[in-house]
Amino acid sequence: MTTHMMIELIAVLTAVRGDVPQVMTIDHGRQLPSGPLESTHRSLQAGVRAWVERQTGHPIGHVEQLYTFADHDRILATTQGRMIAISYLALTRSHAGETGWRDWYDYFPWENCKSDEGRASLALIERLLCHWVAGMGHAAERVRQWQRCVSLFAIGDMVAWNDELVLQRYELLYEAGLVAEAGCPPDRAVPGQSMHHDHRRILATAMARLRARIRYRPVVFELMPEAFTLLQLQRVMESLSGVHVHKQNFRRLIMQQQLVEETGEIEERTGGRPARLFRFCGEVRQARQFVGTKIPLVQP
Amino acid sequence: MTTHMMIELIAVLTAVRGDVPQVMTIDHGRQLPSGPLESTHRSLQAGVRAWVERQTGHPIGHVEQLYTFADHDRILATTQGRMIAISYLALTRSHAGETGWRDWYDYFPWENCKSDEGRASLALIERLLCHWVAGMGHAAERVRQWQRCVSLFAIGDMVAWNDELVLQRYELLYEAGLVAEAGCPPDRAVPGQSMHHDHRRILATAMARLRARIRYRPVVFELMPEAFTLLQLQRVMESLSGVHVHKQNFRRLIMQQQLVEETGEIEERTGGRPARLFRFCGEVRQARQFVGTKIPLVQP
DNA sequence: TGACTTATACTCAATATGAGCATAAATGGC
DNA sequence: GCCATTTATGCTCATATTGAGTATAAGTCA
Known part of the structure; x- marks a missing residue:
């Protein structure tokens, strides 16, 4: 056995x-x-x-x-x-x-709502999904699946984009036969590079997990250089989550949580006013390592 | 290979x-x-x-x-x-x-801070951990590990109890040699039944996961009967998380999220004023199944 | 009846959050 | 030097959320 x-x-x-x-x-x-x-x-x-x-x-x-x-x-x-x-x-x-x-985002262009490419990809997906749903037999099934499309891809502004649903969105596209892994011919597939086996699915799982983690845990700092400006940190957060952040509020939250401390150095080449450099204070945090992070991720 | x-x-x-x-x-x-x-x-x-x-x-x-x-x-x-x-x-x-x-809580008495037994168990653990830390060679290590004890078991009111750290608390007790699985003689172990292999560890993982899940996802309802009063729901939440909830605020949050709907029935045997019965509205939720739940879990 | 229990509706203060204004300090082009 | 542009940083303000409490209703039990 x-x-x-x-x-x-x-x-x-x-x-x-x-x-x-x-x-x-x-x-x-x-x-x-x-x-x-x-x-x-x-x-x-x-x-x-x-x-x-x-x-x-x-x-x-x-x-x-x-x-x-x-x-x-x-x-x-x-x-x-x-x-x-x-x-x-x-x-x-x-x-x-x-x-x-x-x-x-070579693999998941639609997950990057910040970029023009991402938005274009989303617009295309919306059309393709609409077509997919329209071809269904039962009316009840049509309604149900369209509801799913709407909530996952935030179609029509009735529901907000949820950046953590990477896997669910990929699975919907898979079911709709719009990705190469599902046997879709490349010219009719959604943009985005495919992978062998179910590796793109695993990548989607990882992206979703990381997007969820950076909200509550100070894991972003594992990806940052030793010293960084607050804008660099913000850009990394934005690129991971694929959405925009309100700059001043982001700074406020990071500072008041005492996640970082000034190195004393100044970054000169910011393209504007020089910025203070910070480092993650992991030493201090280790004592109270189980406190969470809260980072404001909002819509553009 | x-x-x-x-x-x-x-x-x-x-x-x-x-x-x-x-x-x-x-x-x-x-x-x-x-x-x-x-x-x-x-x-x-x-x-x-x-x-x-x-x-x-x-x-x-x-x-x-x-x-x-x-x-x-x-x-x-x-x-x-x-x-x-x-x-x-x-x-x-x-x-x-x-x-x-x-x-x-036969396996994890200290996780049930609501009960007297749980609080007694916590008081004992505090003493045992204090003794464990005191016996360490290096002063730096003593400080480090005591910090860990303090933040995990919320010793001394400086840090709040975090109900999701079930696994970390068990692992600390394991490291301190205070559970039977770590080879501790039963008379010197912390209260709580042990299990074979690492099954108590797995149970701890499950408890932590469920405590985390019920905060954001409407999974409690999987454990509830078809119809229930709001107090019954609250009691289940409290027993799962091991902490107390402010009754009025709990009701407010449940109601305003429209997680439940009235069945129209009345539960008479409440021991006080009769209570309205509710059911989970899963049908409505399925459409927007990716919205979260927020349930206020606070201290006694 | 009165003590006690639970249900339910409201109020209120303290925070947290989202959005914006204003100013500072660098750049580069003229 | 002057000015448009860019980024940094400090501050305000309305609104939403949260924690805690008061008040009242409607039952049970002795």
């Missing part, structure tokens, strides 16, 4: 260059880095950590388990066993001159 | 009887129900679902993956492979006359 399983560890390694969130890939951007759990790994997280550090040479800060699933498409022919994939979200800092990094 | 793995599915099946949260166990409360992933299971969640429904006869509502880990203590002697455990949180409704249900 006991079936033999192969365990695959999949990492969504994320960094930010400038203010563009990026993900580490292999196979020309078609796959996430992954490898089998080996007997030398002392734990699952140790396996991921060892594996990622071997690949990138960078130490990883935050590592977090995402999800475990049995991959349907990849039954192991040799052993009759199944493939179990355990996915992780890992964060790292800078990465000068490394290969394999791709922009998040 | 490929190692053979055995996959075990572990379920933390939770229900509420009256206003006491309970967990389904086997082996006289010493283990969580668990079983191997079988080749007939079409997916991991299907495996858990089929398995739990076979055990309890109840349909399960909400099922959610908790965590996957490699169990260190249980290397499979036969195949040289490792044991991988995938744990799930499952919610179900009533369960009259079934065996195997145990109170949450």
